[in-house]
Amino acid sequence: MDQSRRKSGVSSYYGNNTTEAWSPSADDDLHSPGYNGSSYGAAGRQGRQEPLRGGRDEEEGAPPQEEAWDVYADFNNAGPRYSTVPFGTGTGYRQIPTPDGKADESGIGQVEMVTVPTLGAEWKASEMRDMTKAGKREKQKEEVSKKWKGWHRGETGCCGGWLTRKVLVFILFAFAIVAGITLAFTIPRVPGLNFNTFEPLQPATGTFNSSVPTEFSRAPANFSFPAFASIQVDTSSNYLPLTITQMTAQVFDSDTGYQVATSILEHQTFAAKTFSNLNLPLNFSYVAENSSDITWTNWYDACKNKALITGGVRPGVNFRLDIFMKIAGLT
CATH class of the missing domain: 1.20.5 (Single alpha-helices involved in coiled-coils or other helix-helix interfaces)
Structure with missing residues (x-):
């Protein structure tokens, strides 16, 4: 019954004369929920009536409408725009003029670009402390201390x-x-020095002999003469050549302790692991108060002419030779 009633309501537009329309009684005034022509005052039930929008078909007699807007056509510049208000009453697509590639200099300098810094996060007091010089120094010290401990x-x-x-x-x-x-x-060793015990003093030669005058005088009591000290240098403990930058010497009388001679020798090189002979120049010079001075007498008798001595044998003299050396690599 429900299905028949529903069908009758749908078909009310076509009239109620159909045999399938449900009507419990001819006297019942029932109205279907659909379109009913009697609701508009039409007399009787004469079957299908025209709609109430005029006596023409809406599809056939409708005026021409504008073409529907298509988003793809609008995007591809092939159809009407979504809105034609800014472009007047025209409904067609308006072509944008092609740029000529030349810059428009009329607006140069009229636009000013301003960079506005963005707002950052709020800083903590500890973070602001770390950004100061003192905080950076403390942080650096902590890192160094941490690395050192590790x-x-x-x-x-x-x-x-x-x-x-x-x-x-x-x-x-x-x-x-x-x-x-x-x-x-590589470290140089101090060389050994050996003296000629038989003839420790040798006669001077060359320019040194002529540079120092030879003289023994009683009044005033003095003497001066050049001589060489015969020395042998032992470098057997060295693996590299030995260089003496400066050598100085002083001669003292052993009986009185007075100085009677000096010497200065510059830059001498000796081969390693050898015995080298060295003639150290000595400049003897002494001045006494009188001829009875013991120092003057000792050296005068030792250097006197042999012809003036009985038997031709001169007495000896005792002296002390002090040598100071500056060796490259040690001083």
Whole structure:
């Protein structure tokens, strides 16, 4: 029954004369929920009536409408725009003029670009402290202290992490061994000096002989003469040639302790592991108060002409020779 009633309501537009229309009684005044022509005052039920919008078909007699807007056509510049208000009453697509590639200089300098800094996050007091110089220094000290503690514990290393404390100990030990071996062969040794016990003093020759006058005088009591001290230099303990930058000497009378001669020798080089002869120039010079001075008498008798001495044998003289050397690599 429900299906028949629903169908009758839908078909009310076509009239109620159909045999399928449901009507319990001819006297019942029932109205369907659909379109009913009697609701508009039409007399009787004469079947299908025209709609109430005029006596023409809406589709056939409708005036021409504008073409529907298509989003794809509008995007591809092939159809009407979504809105034609800014472009007047025309409904067609308006072509945008093609730019000529030349810059419009009329508006140059009229636009000013202003960069507005963005608002950052609020800083904490500790963060603001870290941005100051004092805070940066403290942070740097903390990092250095942390690295030092880690290195001291053997947890971290320097120079890329490989130089740990253990590695450093091995490196220093190896360096000490290499340095010790190198110094053992390169450090110069003080040479040995041997004197000619038979003739410790030799006659001077060359320019040195002529540079110092030879004289023994009683009044006033003095003497001066040049001589060479015959010395042998022993460099057997050296592995490299030995260089003496300066050698000075002083001669003292052993009986009185007075100085009677001096010497200065500059820059001498001696081969390693050899015995080299050296003639050290000595400039003897002494002035006494009178001829009875013991120092003057000792040296005068030792250097007197043999013809003036009975038996031709001159007495000896005792003296002390002090030598000071400056060796390259030691001083």
